[in-house]
Amino acid sequence: MNTIKLTTLGGVRENGKNMYIAEINDSIFVLDAGLKYPENEQLGVDVVIPNMNYLFENSDRIAGVFLTHGHADAIGALPYLLAEAKVPVFGSELTIELAKLFVKGNDSVKKFDDFHVIDENTEIDFGGTIVSFFRTTHSIPESLGVVLKTSEGNIVYTGDFKFDQTASESYATDFGRLAEIGREGVLALLSDSANADSNIQVASENEVDVEITQTISDWDGRIIVAAVASNLSRIQQVFDAAAETGRRVVLTGFDIENIVRTAIRLKKLSLASENLLIKPKDMSRFEDHELIILETGRMGEPINGLRKMSIGRHRYVEIKEGDLVYIVTTPSIAKEAVMARVENMVYQAGGVVKPITHSLRVSGHGNARDLQLMINLLQPQYLFPIQGEYRELDAHAKAAMAVGMLPERIFIPKKGTTMSYEHGDFVPSGAVTAGDVLIDGNAIGDVGNVVLRDRKVLSEDGIFIVAITVNRREKKIIAKARVHTRGFVYLKKSRDILRESTELVNQTVEDYLQGEEFDWAELKGKVRDNLAKFLFDQTKRRPAILPVVMEAK
Secondary structure (H helix, E strand, C coil): CCCEEEEEEECECECCCCEEEEEECCEEEEECCCCECCCCCCCCCCEEEECCHHHHHCHHHEEEEECCCCCHHHHCCHHHHHCCCCCCEEECHHHHHHHHHHHHCCCCCCCCCCEEECCCCCEEEECCEEEEEEECECCCCCCEEEEEEECCEEEEECCCCECCCCCCHHHCCCHHHHHHHHHHCEEEEEEECCCCCCCCCCCCHHHHHHHHHHHHHHCCCCEEEECCCCCHHHHHHHHHHHHHHCCEEEECCHHHHHHHHHHHHCCCCCCCCCCCEECHHHHHHCCHHHEEEEECCHHHCHHHHHHHHHCCCCCCCCCCCCCEEEECCCCCHHHHHHHHHHHHHHHHCCCEEEEHHHCCCCCCCCCHHHHHHHHHHHCCCEEEEECECHHHHHHHHHHHHHCCCCHHHECCCCCCEEEEEECCEEEEEEECCCCEEEEECCEECCCCHHHHHHHHHHHHHCEEEEEEEEECCCCEEEEEEEEEEECCCCHHHCHHHHHHHHHHHHHHHHHHHCCCCCCHHHHHHHHHHHHHHHHHHHHCCCCEEEEEEEECC
16 A cells, blocks of 8 residues: 655645645655746745745655646746756656756756656656656647556646647647546546636637737737747747738747747747748838737746836837737736736837737636546546635635535645545645745845845835944944935935934934943944834834944044
């Protein structure tokens, strides 16, 4: 009998950051290693990855990392994992090539090369646990689900998926394989929930293809297409529409250039002609009606790129009268407010915005009906809804109950909670360290709640710096207080506040120097406390206060 434990390090009760652990006997199987992009309040943070301390502490037990597809929410945290745990990585040909792009961009692991290309026909025996794969439909080719075969039954991880009967060969789901896995017996199904709260039929890729081509052919001016760099299905549709309407495509970002060139090399993207793609520097040689500008922005996020275009700060493009900004991606809920502001800026610059979601319901994730079909094909004993916010996990659970699954066999996991299979049932069996690790530049985990709170204060109320010089032995002030402020008040209209602040600091320091004890931290604390109370009374604001007390000798 196998010992089985399932743990989620990310990807539950949130969007992105997918990382799941299956422990079978003494081996750990890591399912995806993804990141997510920061929420609006995470000021200055580049990306967010799972806390992987448990994996670092048990790296000798990791059999491998199994990647389902090449999106950042599945592969983006891989470099940070490999920096501490040099373990084998498995994925389809395209997924591995895209994972290598992430890894090569990180100096600490850029020489790592323990990658293994697998496909839907691969089976690997890890000391009695057989790992196999099955084809799924997503917005990128060669998406795969993972099957861990144990003596207690299969553990199935779907990765991101939807069902689309019109999907081309490299995107098509293998329904026969799914039925076969179901007949073998599925103990636990870890299934995508990102669109579970919708019963609306997602548009097929054929319908999306027609919509994109029609929109592009109907517009007379320049078209700026905003897309996610790794959504190769959408990129291919833009290429096809450009060829059909006689336009050339300009790639404006480093990420999109790398991803597209990699996909073309692997024949996962096709070009109708070799001169379909042109360099940004060559745009001036073509009329506006001959151009499509494909913008994905940094790390595949097009919103910031559009903002720069609308205010004239983009490296290559400035939005002008007659431009159509065609948004063919669905922004996350966290980005909706930002997207609304950017749309307004585009209109102010003279452009017109058309989101594809105004015409079609598009998603790379299956709706509730798709999830029910997956359950009916696999017939799992237990269901773990994953990959989504809580409302989506809950909707997935309700959809499962509607097709006959018992509620006591459905578990909505929390990050870090471990579920063990004991005596014929899954039960909670402790927890591991889990949560967010914030990446800011080269700093990993250095940015925490205190730093974010300080950044929030600075962004809202500014900073107030006061400097004063004292002679501790003679107990007197050598140079009286001087104040500097940024983002707090308009200096020309607030001279009285600044003057009274310096007087308050001088008095506070003089009073403290008359005492018997002297402690630098205590002195700075008194200055900070008195200033904070005074400034709030005067302005109802709480700037970050930085007292600088220097000693003259």
